[in-house]
Amino acid sequence: MTSTTPLESLFDSLGMFDSLEEFVHGPAGGKSPPGDQVRPGLPGRSNSASNGRARRAKNTIARVTRKVPEVMVKVSSVGKQTGRVWAHLTYITRNGQIEAENEEGEILSGLEELKELHEHWSQQIGKRRANGKQTVNMVLSMPVGTNPERLKEAAREFAKQAFSNHEYVFVLHTPETDPDEDAPPHPHVHMAVKARGKDGRRIVHGRPELQEWREMFAEQLRARGIEAAATPRNVRGIVKKATRQPVYQAAKENRSTVKESAIREAARVVLDNRTDARPWEQRIADRQTTIRAGWTALADVLDKSAEPGDAELARQVRAFVRDMPAPLTQQQELEQRMRDVVRKRAAQAEKQAGNEQGAQSPTAPKPTTKPQPRPDKDYDRD
Numbered sequence: 001m002t003s004t005t006p007l008e009s010l011f012d013s014l015g016m017f018d019s020l021e022e023f024v025h026g027p028a029g030g031k032s033p034p035g036d037q038v039r040p041g042l043p044g045r046s047n048s049a050s051n052g053r054a055r056r057a058k059n060t061i062a063r064v065t066r067k068v069p070e071v072m073v074k075v076s077s078v079g080k081q082t083g084r085v086w087a088h089l090t091y092i093t094r095n096g097q098i099e100a101e102n103e104e105g106e107i108l109s110g111l112e113e114l115k116e117l118h119e120h121w122s123q124q125i126g127k128r129r130a131n132g133k134q135t136v137n138m139v140l141s142m143p144v145g146t147n148p149e150r151l152k153e154a155a156r157e158f159a160k161q162a163f164s165n166h167e168y169v170f171v172l173h174t175p176e177t178d179p180d181e182d183a184p185p186h187p188h189v190h191m192a193v194k195a196r197g198k199d200g201r202r203i204v205h206g207r208p209e210l211q212e213w214r215e216m217f218a219e220q221l222r223a224r225g226i227e228a229a230a231t232p233r234n235v236r237g238i239v240k241k242a243t244r245q246p247v248y249q250a251a252k253e254n255r256s257t258v259k260e261s262a263i264r265e266a267a268r269v270v271l272d273n274r275t276d277a278r279p280w281e282q283r284i285a286d287r288q289t290t291i292r293a294g295w296t297a298l299a300d301v302l303d304k305s306a307e308p309g310d311a312e313l314a315r316q317v318r319a320f321v322r323d324m325p326a327p328l329t330q331q332q333e334l335e336q337r338m339r340d341v342v343r344k345r346a347a348q349a350e351k352q353a354g355n356e357q358g359a360q361s362p363t364a365p366k367p368t369t370k371p372q373p374r375p376d377k378d379y380d381r382d
Contacts, residue, residue: 005294006290006291006294006296007294007297007301010235010291011294013234013235013291014061014064014232014235015215016229034267048217058309058313061313061317062313062316063279064229064320065317065319068227068229069143069146069229070229070230071140071218071221071229071230072141072142072188072214073139073140073210073213073214073217074139074210075136075210076137076139076190076211077136077137078134078135078137078195079137080132082118082134085118085134085135085192088192089114089117089169090114092171093114094178094180094191095111096110096111096113096114098171098172098173098177098178099171100169100170101156101169101170102113102117102167102168103159103160103167103168103169108169121134124196131286133203134194135191135194136192136203137191137192137193138190138192138193139186139188139189139190140155140158140188140191140217141186141188142186142226142228144185144189146186148172148174148187148188151172151187151188151226152189153171153224154168154220154226155172155189157220157223158216158220159193161216163193164196165191165199166193166195166196166197166203167198168192168193168194169192170189170191171189171190172189172193173188173190182255206333210373211230211232214230218230219229226293234287237288237291237324237327239284239294263334266334266335266338267338268343269335274318284327288327292324295297295317295320296318296321299315299317300314302314336339
C-alpha cells in the first residue's frame with residue numbers, strides 16, 4: 001500500500017490531479033482520465049486536453065491564494081411535517097411580502113399563492129412517511145457588496161442543474177427588500193426543495209453533495225462576473241466548524257446552552273492547567289500539518305516551472321501559507337482567550353500587591369554621618 005504525499009493529499013482535497021507527475025506533464029498518453037472534474041457528477045463539464053486541466057487547476061489555486069470570496073451553500077433545516085413546511089415558506093417570504101419563484105420560473109406573490117403551492121405539495125406527499133423528510137431548506141449567500149440580481153440569476157441556474165428532478169421555490173433577500181429589522185447586510189437566497197423527486201427518488205444532502213453544490217454555485221457566479229470560490233475549509237487552514245443555524249439563533253437570543261457548556265468546559269481545562277490536545281484536536285492539527293506541507297511542496301514545484309506566471313503563483317502560495325490561521329478549534333480558541341485573561345489578571349494583581357506593599361513600608365531614615373571637626377590652623381602649624 002503506497003503512502004500519499006502531502007501534495008497528493010492537497011490535490012485530492014482540491015479535486016484536481018492524482019499525482020505530481022500528472023500536474024506537471026498531464027495524464028499518460030495525453031488523455032484526460034474519466035475523473036476530469038472538480039467533483040464527479042458535476043454537469044456541463046467534459047474531458048479536455050491536459051493543458052486545459054492545468055490551466056483550470058492554476059486558476060483554482062490562484063482563487064484560493066488570493067482569498068477570493070467563498071460561496072456559502074448550507075442546509076438550514078428540513079421540513080418533516082406539513083406544518084413545518086408551511087412555517088418555512090412563510091418565513092422565507094416574510095408572510096408573503098417577498099416574491100418567490102418556482103422551478104418553472106413562475107412568480108408567487110402573497111399568501112394565497114403560497115397556500116396553493118403548500119396544498120399542492122401536501123397532496124403529493126400524502127401520508128407516506130408521515131415523519132419523513134418533506135423539504136430540504138437551503139441558504140445560498142455571498143458577502144456584502146455582491147450584486148443581488150446576478151446572485152439571484154446564479155441561484156436560478158444552479159437550482160436548474162442541481163435539482164432538475166425536484167420541485168422547489170427560492171426567494172432573494174436583501175437589506176432593501178427584507179422587512180425584518182434584523183435582516184443581515186449581505187444578499188442571500190433561501191431555497192425550499194421538495195425532498196421527493198419527480199421520479200420518486202429522495203434528495204441526498206451529505207457532505208460530498210454540499211461541496212458539489214458549492215462548486216456548481218460558484219461556477220454560476222463566475223459566469224456572471226462575480227469572483228467566487230468553493231474551497232473546502234481545511235484546505236484554507238480553517239479548522240473551526242461553521243455554527244449550525246439553531247445554535248446561531250439561540251446564541252443571538254442569549255439562550256444558547258451549547259455556548260454555556262463550552263464556557264464551562266474551557267474553565268475546567270484552564271483551572272486544571274490542561275494543555276495537551278484532545279485526540280480529535282491532535283488529528284486536526286496533523287491534517288493541517290499535511291495540508292500546509294502540500295501547499296509548500298506545490299510552491300516548490302511552481303518555482304521550478306518555466307511557464308509564465310508560475311513563479312508569481314508560487315510567491316502567492318507561500319504568502320498564503322504564511323498567513324494561515326493557527327489550527328485551533330473553537331473550543332481551543334476559547335480556552336486560549338480564557339488563559340490570556342487569567343494571566344492578565346494575575347499580572348495586574350501582582351503589580352497591585354507590589355504597589356500596596358511599597359506604600360505600607362515605613363520610610364527608611366537617611367544615613368547620617370558625624371561631622372568631622374575642621375582642622376585648627378595653629379595645630380597644623382605645630
